[in-house]
Amino acid sequence: MSRFYFLPRTLAPLLLLLLLSACSFSLAEDITPPPGAEIPAEMPSQPPPSGPLYPLISPNPAEGALIYTDKCAPCHGPSGLGDGPQASQLPNPPAALAALEVARQSTPAEWYSLVTQGNLDRFMPPFNSLSDRQRWDVVAYLYTLSIPQETLAQGQELYKANCASCHGLQGSGDGSEAASLQVAPTNFTDQERMASRSPTQLFEAISAGIAPAMPTFDTKLTEDERWALAAYLRSLTFASPAEIARSQETPVPLTTSEAGSTGTPLASATVGENGTITGQVVNASGGDVPADMTIDLYGFDEMRQTYTATTAIDPDGSYTFLDVEMPVGRAFITSTEYNKVAYSSDIAVVEAGTTKLDLSIPIRETTTDSSVLSVDRMHILFEYGDPDTLRVIELWILSNLSDRTLVATEEGAPVVTYRLPEGATNLQFEDGVLGERYMETPGGFGDTDVVRPGPGLRQLVFSFEMPYRSRLEFVQPIDLPVNAVVILGPEEGVKVKSNQLQDAGTRQMQDISYHMYTSDRLEAGSELAMTISGRPKGTSLVAGSSTNLVIGLLAFGIALIVAGAWLFRRNRAERTGIEAAEELDEELLPGEAAEDPETLLDAILALDDQYRAGELPEEAYRQRRSELKAHLKDMLGS
Structure with missing residues (x-):
């Protein structure tokens, strides 16, 4: 039986747990105050966000849907129309988030700030129990409330016909005609740029064009078509649930049924109306679909697996599960295996009256050519503790923009190898150890996990130690092209010198100060070299300050929230x-x-x-x- 790549919260990766640990777990702060309640002068909330607001990892609308049902639907309603069961009890009606006049005027950054800080004047609490990533997931889902799937599909076709040649199929600005343009095309997967753009702004840019390279579309496309295209552009920054699910490792389901399309509800299953789940296996690389494939179906209630079934595909690649119990709120996902790699569908959540779901699965051919990979961002954090040691924490966000899954050249070999600076010791990982997922290689380590296609789907977090006596020549080998580098160091007492880095100034959050440096694109085969000298003064990025650093970085939106939390303490x-x-x-x-x-x-x-x-x-x-x-x-x- 194949494994699927959907992550129940109870088995979520350590990365997500660390994000959660930086936030309050008090659910009381997420409860809407009752009518007539006295609003306190101050209610605990996240600090007001400062600096640019954008997500580190592409938000997942499917995960946001689960959070929305629990946290938002009681007031805003299951469809976002402001008609939830608690709405009538409030002195002010909740916002109709699905209304076009609301959704089209709002930017993701604005909605993120509202979720973070709340709006107590209208009895909306700050959602402190949600992690940074969960809040972005909810924001992503809010946009889907006003965008029917058929509109999104229409926008995708319009994009392919009118935009992909310049902006690229994935929206990354790398289309076949991009190099011939006077101005580089917009990268629609740029989270910082897109988080500050509303659908209306995207619509206006489509209509009026952007000189000198982008033409106007106000006469070529109808108004509805331009809105559909704007909706699709927004979706390019939101990862599909299947992509997020496949980007992390998930355990094999605990219970399976015998082969066949008859489902097996587990002990905790909730009895509900039965329905049908259909799907299609599609080879997204253009190859054939094997005739002997089997499909596994899994159902989850409140993130616990409560249903499982297996069936075979039909000759045309389609499959059907009949008589499936479909209580409202149950999440379903299908999974299969092709060329020893697991693939899964998007996640579908049962709504009231649902008796049919479609869960198709894209599969991919494989490649062993690691040149399909690039690093969107590499983040490096320096931490000072032991007088003779400098701890380095690195976060790499990788993309595979090809149409094939990257696999190892041979069984037992790593899929991707990484070199470490000379002298690095005590290598540790956020989600594994050497000898299991990771293996030691000359001068570094290898990762044995396959890399499926998609932007920003692989996040690698690791740390190592370097000998340090007030000065270090730090040279990080670069084996993959890196689009951007962000480095954080202490604000005072430490100097970082490099002709490859630009000084981005200092930041202070939660009483922790740090200095930020950035670098533009680094080519594969190059090096990132810098000289580090001195020691931090006060509490600037020294051992023991990292927890506060995490909280500050969550508000600021910098990627090292993960690395700052994850330092393998043994206190x-x-x-x-x-x-x-x-x-x-x-x-x-x-x-x-x-x-x-x-x-x-x-x-x-x-x-x-x-x-x-x-x-x-x-x-x-x-x-x-x-x-x-x-x-x-x-x-x-x-």
Whole structure:
């Protein structure tokens, strides 16, 4: 049976957990105040965002839909029309987010700020329990409320016919005619640019054109066609749920049914109206679809798997699951395997009255040519702790803009290799260890995970240590083309010199100051070289300050929110918390029960509950949860 790439929250990757840990877990702050309630002078909220607001990773509307149902629909309604069950109890009607006059005038950055800070004058609370990424996911979903799928499909066809030759099929500004233009075409996947553009602004640019290269379309396209095209341009910054799902590793489902299209509801399934799920396997690389493929169907209620079924495809590549239980709110996804690589559909959530869903699966041919990869952004953070050691944390965001999945040249070989600076030691990873997903290579390491097509789908976070005695010649080998580099260092006491870097000034957030440097594109085969000297003064980026740094970076929108949180602490002062976690394990995993996947999953859920209740310190929670997750991953053969 194939594995699918949908991530239940209970088994979400450590990256997402670290983002969550930087935010409040108090759900009370997300509850709309009752009518007549006295609004306090100050209500806990995220700090007002400063600097440019844009997401680090492409937001996922499907994940946002789940959050919207829980947090927003009670007031704004399931369809975003402001008609939720609590709407009539409020003194002011909630905004009709799906109304065109509202959605078309709003930018993603504006909606993100509203979700972050709330609007207590209209009884909307700040959503402090949501991570930075979750808020962007919700914002992405809000735009889908006013855009029917047929409009998006129309916009896609119009884009291919009128825009792709200059802006590229993915919207990255790399079309076949781009090089011949006087001005480089707009990159519609640029999150910073697009987060500050409303649909109306996109519509106006389409209508009036942009001299000297972009023509006007006010006479060539109808008004509806221009709005459809604007909607599609917006969608280029939002990752499809399938792309996000496939970008992370997900465990094999805990229970499977025998082959056949008859579904198997698990113990916690909610009985509901039955329906049909259909789909089509499409080879997005232009190849054939094997006739002997099987399709797995999974259903989730509140992020727990509650349904599974398997069927074979028909000769034309289509498939059908009959008599599927479809309670409102259940999320479905289908999965298959092709050339030893797992592929999955988008995620579909059952709405009231739904009896039919379509979950098609794109599969890809494979390639071993790593030149299909590029690095959208490389982020480097320097942290000072041990007097003789400098810790370096790096975050790489990679894209595969080809139509093929990158695989290893041979079994057991890495898919992508990375070289480290000479002298690097104590290599650690955010989501794995050497000997498992990662392997040691001469001068660096290799990643054995395949890289599926899509922009920004692979996020790699790792750290290492360098010997440091107040001066270091730091040389980072560049084996893939890098479009942009962002470096963070202490504000005072440390000097970073390089003819490749531009000084971007200082920033201060949550009482933590840092200095930022940037670099433009670096070609494959080059090096990023700099001289680092001195030591930080005060609390600027020294060990122990990273938690506050994370909170500040969340507000500022800088990518190193992940790296700042993830520093592999081993704080002895929290040993009691670790012991508490171990005692909890003994309680939850008696004897051989620890070898049962479902028991391990329950233990992870219980650990989450203990942490949210304030009974475990954060470091102990992270460490033990990571261990339980790794144990489950090993057990399931992920």
